[in-house]
Amino acid sequence: MRVLRWTGLALLALLLLGSLAACGGYLYLRGATLPQHEGELRLPGLESAVEVEREPSGVAHIRAASERDLFFALGAVHAQDRLWQMEFQRRAGAGRLSEVLGEATVEEDRFLRTWGFYRAAESAYESLGPDGKLAVDSYVAGVNAYLDSDPPLPVEFTLLGYEPEPWRPADVLVWAKMMSFDLSTNWDSELQRYRLLAEGLSEERIAELIPPYPEDATTVLGDEELQEVAASDGELAGALLAAGDSFPSGIEASNNWVVSGGRTASGEPLLANDPHLGLGAPSLWYLAHLESPTLEAVGATLPGLPAVVIGHNREIAWGVTNVGADVQDLYVLEERGEGYRHDGEVRPYGVREEVIEVAGGEPVRLEVRETVYGPVISDIEEDVPGARPLALRWTSLEPEDRTLEAFLGINRAQNWEEFNRALENYVAPSQNFVYADRAGNIGYVASGLLPIRAEGHTGLVPVPGTGEFDWEGYIPEDERPRAFNPEAGYIVTANNKVTPEGYPYDISFEWAEPYRADRITEMIEARDGLTVEDMVEIQQDQTSLLFRDFRPVLERLEPGSEEAARWREELLAWDGVAAPDSREAAAFAAFYAELARLPAAEVGEEYWDEPRYLLNALEEGDPNCEPATAAGCLRFASRALDRALERFGGDVPEWGEVHRATFPHSVLTNTPLARLSDREAAFGGDRSTPNVGPYDFEDFSMGNGPGYRQVVDLADLDASLYIHAPGQSGNLLSGNYADLLEMWRSGEYLPMRRSGYEVDSELVLVPGG
CATH class of the missing domain: 1.10.1400.10 (Aminohydrolase, alpha-helical knob region)
Structure with missing residues (x-):
């Protein structure tokens, strides 16, 4: 997983410079108003009053009389503290950044419109059951009620000269689609191999340059028909890879593990998780405690979504890492006139028109061709004559997606059976879920739709889209990788290979190197009577x-x-x-x-x-x-x-002098306001350390990392810990904008409490206008 960040915003920089000159530069910011965190705030649409308490760190505790009011209030609270972030995310997913940022983001919008993220979000909403729609509708109502209260808007809106429009249900679900894109990167590795084949490298040489994992996985490129790839196809692949460079490169990194009571000092399980995603200001995460008569959960939420994504409730705890499953395939189309050949007949393309509105410029119109697989993504590159078109099949573009309901079910689950039942609704991105409960059980599930491919189709290189390499369905629910109370007494995932030898399906041939998983396992097995402090030590380990x-x-x-x-x-x-001072x-x-x-x-x-x-x-x-x-x-x-x-x-x-964890703002980076918006911190580690520290080979900067960490103690849930960086608020002048950065950098944590915490502010959301 990673945060979307954009570059090349020259037009935006000019807009900001002009706005700053017009309003007195930084003096303008000093007069900005922060959201209301005290007293009463009237919001039409609430059924009963909701209590919102914030700790000095900004962690929010929300108590409501019903789930409907709970999700309504979460929407309002997220909007109070992260409105610009939420706005940027929904515009990015909808391919509508150019409406406010101008020509600088037209190519990104073309890419996103072609793939169809927002259309997939709209379809996902329609596929939700009553429970899922209630959560989404309540959350949207909360956001809109807050917008209607005439709140102070974040400075980004003023600098760009517009106000946010009302939220719609698809605005909630589109960011989940973007996160799934972030964590499903096989399409670009397929293009990489496709390009190398076109440049004359043999299948065997590519296997040497990109070694299979594990070593005895000898099948690398399965389709004889594509061993001779035309130079024009390679040129197209290179152009599409370059287009993908507008988006940040992925990182195959996240850790989670769970230890049974037989290995802990308390006799009860411990669970740890630190997802490694793109770092930014504000944080991808927002810490919250949600409580109603039917749901109580605490942990990390995602602004824009109504659920606790990682955390614990009264009975169970859970954590996630990316499986790295291959859920994307590219199909080389054999064109026939105005259509393409599939299953022995010529099928016409479906065509949809997309119009990108551009601030300060003319609208950009594009036609997107659709196939039985999905969109023709190669049409964004129009200047490669002779190249065969490429269509995309991807689980996140399936018309039905009830992943949000899976998270809602997990938030409510009280045992292993209910946890697994919730995950039956999970579609994408495929995640390694580790589990623990207060009854002493631990478990693991590889979630999401996992394609079954035709014989000879490895998923490592584009294949002919003529029907013989179509997916043959998905791995049945009862055959997904799963474990419950394993004999070893622990489960570790770090994006390493999931399936054992003899597993009947190929989930992927591309796994992260086993370094982090090996080191975590090594440290677990090296000691008895594990404690919360031991989990923290493992999470902070920087042994390379x-x-x-x-x-x-x-x-x-x-x-x-x-x-x-x-x-x-x-x-x-x-x-x-690899310590920062080394x-x-x-x-x-x-x-x-x-x-x-x-x-x-x-x-x-x-x-x-x-x-x-x-x-x-x-x-x-x-x-x-x-x-x-x-x-x-x-x-x-x-x-x-x-x-x-x-x-x-x-x-x-010293390593920390050049190896800096960077937290750039989505649009203020490289503008005069960057010194207020951006943050950085000295950091250690490398790509192989549990406390991961990947770095750019050019300047050693670190743009991805463990932005959120948690350790859950099932013996005493209120002794659990969590932290994220840089802070809870997205408002530049808030004291909570970056106050957690030093704690995060130095390996400190906040107490993960549901009660007994220090209250810094009390806000009551009350019905009425």
């Missing part, structure tokens, strides 16, 4: 197993300079803990980045972050080395160490 794998490479290097020789010895003596961590990060340049000429990318490819090349040799032997590759590695040290000008810094 990536370094462990590459340490033997350093042992075999022949340094090319005295400085390189000295740093080689420093690294060999290093314990591998200079060795900085040196190793730069060394690994330089190693990742090895196949640049062959793959057409500056960096190639495939550790198993690099390790194999350094052990066995590779055509990209000169000579193509292990010795030749080791000479490349020796030069890589020299280049790594040169990047720092001979003075290797």
